[in-house]
Amino acid sequence: MAKSSLRFRILALFWGLLLVVFIPMYIFLAQTVRSDLIDHGQDRAKKLLNATCWQFLSAGFHGEEAAMQAWATELGGRMDVRLTYTVNGRVAADSHVRADRLAEVEDHGTRPEIMVAREGRVGTDIRLSGTIGRDLIYVAQRCPMGDETAGVLRIALPLSNLYDQVDILKKRFFFILGICLLVSLLLSFWFTQTIFSSIRRLVGLVSDVGKGAYDRRLHVDQGSEFSPLAEAVNTMAEEISRHVNHMEEQKAQLEALFNGLSEAVLTLGQNGRIISANPAFRKFFPKLQHLEGKTILEATLEPELASAMERVLHGSSDQEERLLLHRPGGNELEARINTYQEPSGGQRAVLVVQDVSLPRRMEKIRRDFVANVSHEMRTPLTSIKGYTETLLGDPPPDPETARSFLRIIQRNAEHMANIVTDLLKLARLEAEAPSNTLEIMDANESLRSAMEMCAPLAQGKQIRFENNLELGRSQGDAPGGVWVLGDRSRLVQVFQNILENAVRFSPEKGKVTISCRPEGEYMVFAIRDHGAGIPREHQERLFERFYRQDAARSEGNGGTGLGLAICKHIVRHHGGRIWVESTPGEGATFLFTLKTAPPQSR
Numbered sequence: 001m002a003k004s005s006l007r008f009r010i011l012a013l014f015w016g017l018l019l020v021v022f023i024p025m026y027i028f029l030a031q032t033v034r035s036d037l038i039d040h041g042q043d044r045a046k047k048l049l050n051a052t053c054w055q056f057l058s059a060g061f062h063g064e065e066a067a068m069q070a071w072a073t074e075l076g077g078r079m080d081v082r083l084t085y086t087v088n089g090r091v092a093a094d095s096h097v098r099a100d101r102l103a104e105v106e107d108h109g110t111r112p113e114i115m116v117a118r119e120g121r122v123g124t125d126i127r128l129s130g131t132i133g134r135d136l137i138y139v140a141q142r143c144p145m146g147d148e149t150a151g152v153l154r155i156a157l158p159l160s161n162l163y164d165q166v167d168i169l170k171k172r173f174f175f176i177l178g179i180c181l182l183v184s185l186l187l188s189f190w191f192t193q194t195i196f197s198s199i200r201r202l203v204g205l206v207s208d209v210g211k212g213a214y215d216r217r218l219h220v221d222q223g224s225e226f227s228p229l230a231e232a233v234n235t236m237a238e239e240i241s242r243h244v245n246h247m248e249e250q251k252a253q254l255e256a257l258f259n260g261l262s263e264a265v266l267t268l269g270q271n272g273r274i275i276s277a278n279p280a281f282r283k284f285f286p287k288l289q290h291l292e293g294k295t296i297l298e299a300t301l302e303p304e305l306a307s308a309m310e311r312v313l314h315g316s317s318d319q320e321e322r323l324l325l326h327r328p329g330g331n332e333l334e335a336r337i338n339t340y341q342e343p344s345g346g347q348r349a350v351l352v353v354q355d356v357s358l359p360r361r362m363e364k365i366r367r368d369f370v371a372n373v374s375h376e377m378r379t380p381l382t383s384i385k386g387y388t389e390t391l392l393g394d395p396p397p398d399p400e401t402a403r404s405f406l407r408i409i410q411r412n413a414e415h416m417a418n419i420v421t422d423l424l425k426l427a428r429l430e431a432e433a434p435s436n437t438l439e440i441m442d443a444n445e446s447l448r449s450a451m452e453m454c455a456p457l458a459q460g461k462q463i464r465f466e467n468n469l470e471l472g473r474s475q476g477d478a479p480g481g482v483w484v485l486g487d488r489s490r491l492v493q494v495f496q497n498i499l500e501n502a503v504r505f506s507p508e509k510g511k512v513t514i515s516c517r518p519e520g521e522y523m524v525f526a527i528r529d530h531g532a533g534i535p536r537e538h539q540e541r542l543f544e545r546f547y548r549q550d551a552a553r554s555e556g557n558g559g560t561g562l563g564l565a566i567c568k569h570i571v572r573h574h575g576g577r578i579w580v581e582s583t584p585g586e587g588a589t590f591l592f593t594l595k596t597a598p599p600q601s602r
Contacts, residue, residue: 497567574594
């Protein structure tokens with residue numbers, strides 16, 4: 001459509017110029033030629049009239065009207081003119097009227113040319129003849145037959161011949177005009193063809209750039225009218241290519257960031273339908289695999305979240321909302337909803353869901369840790385402060401009583417020192433990286449060292465250790481044992497802490513059993529007591545700092561509450577794990593794993 005319109009406008013321009021030139025020329029020439037032809041006809045008529053008058057006078061008719069009629073008819077026919085002779089306005093002879101009808105011809109005395117001729121001048125007029133019904137040029141002059149006669153001779157030339165010549169000129173003029181219009185048509189077609197060729201290349205380049213072919217460029221000869229336009233289009237394509245590449249790079253970065261977020265991110269349109277979601281969202285809410293186009297309720301099955309999204313999208317709430325979602329299994333998810341405006345004016349919402357179970361659990365652990373440390377330190381400090389104030393303010397008279405007070409103060413101070421020491425040990429373990437240079441060792445040796453350290457505590461409650469790790473010696477000279485990869489001193493600490501807990505929470509005259517079993521590339525060690533046992537809800541948190549399942553297990557047992565936490569970090573540094581299995585009333589079994597040493601290296 002654009003190409004045809006341009007070609008039509010150029011053609012109309014050519015034709016308009018031609019018409020602007022030819023129409024005034026036509027009007028001017030037509031009027032001029034017509035006027036010149038009429039003037040020429042009048043001059044010719046005057047000359048013919050003069051010659052005819054001479055012939056008329058030479059003929060010497062002397063009033064013989066019949067002879068004049070015959071002469072006028074014959075001469076008028078030969079000259080192709082109308083000859084009329086009037087006497088005082090009466091038509092005496094007329095070449096175009098029969099002799100028998102001359103009497104019927106009206107009086108010509110009032111004719112303009114006749115009236116001028118009777119005054120002695122040559123009279124002229126152009127009009128339609130009422131007698132013969134044709135446009136004629138009338139020329140008349142006095143031509144008396146004698147002195148007594150006031151006769152007027154008139155010649156009438158038909159204008160049709162002149163009009164025919166004007167028509168011939170008009171036809172030739174229009175023929176020339178048609179030739180010029182045809183030539184202008186061909187010229188406009190040739191001219192527009194070169195323009196359209198350049199335009200087609202420009203359109204092709206712009207179309208290809210719009211389809212993503214940003215490396216396309218247009219080559220136009222220097223000096224061409226389209227050279228500046230081609231350079232501008234090439235510059236535009238280069239700028240578009242640069243901007244698109246930059247946007248694609250940013251888009252790739254945003255997509256990588258969007259897909260790599262651990263938080264679940266979801267975008268929704270004004271209609272509440274999901275536009276996009278990152279992989280983390282599908283991990284949190286795996287009900288639907290294809291989320292695009294679904295509602296938030298269909299994707300999450302959370303009515304509370306759907307209601308909040310409805311409020312935000314329809315402006316009945318603030319631009320941001322937060323809510324906490326409780327998921328099956330005890331997980332807690334924090335959902336934040338924000339809105340933003342699209343360039344088109346529409347409103348969209350962004351939902352960010354974050355798993356806050358661990359931070360909230362760690363916050364609770366921190367609060368418990370602070371409370372437990374305060375409790376653990378307050379009890380010995382209170383005791384030390386009380387006995388010290390007693391010794392300073394009202395010392396007992398009995399030296400033995402004073403010494404017992406001092407022993408209590410010393411015991412509580414040692415307990416506080418043990419807590420600080422264990423806290424430092426735990427801090428060092430948490431700061432250390434897992435060891436990659438574990439030695440090959442016999443776990444039985446570490447166990448025997450730990451049992452010797454725990455012997456005084458066990459003897460006080462008459463508790464017996466049953467060591468099922470004793471394997472004796474294997475055949476030959478090679479020593480037998482439980483060969484694992486570990487740190488000897490650290491492993492002694494693990495056995496000691498677990499054995500001390502088993503002794504403290506076992507009834508008097510009880511038994512603590514130590515055993516092991518292979519499990520794949522690991523050796524599983526188990527230390528079992530026969531105490532009150534541990535409820536299931538406390539088993540997972542038992543390895544936290546200062547955690548106690550109840551007051552009965554926390555008061556007066558002499559422990560710092562950090563032993564199991566230290567054991568957990570040591571075992572993890574060895575590449576193993578530690579846990580507890582217990583049934584209330586049937587005792588508790590603490591288990592941990594260590595990597596088994598390769599047989600060829602023992």
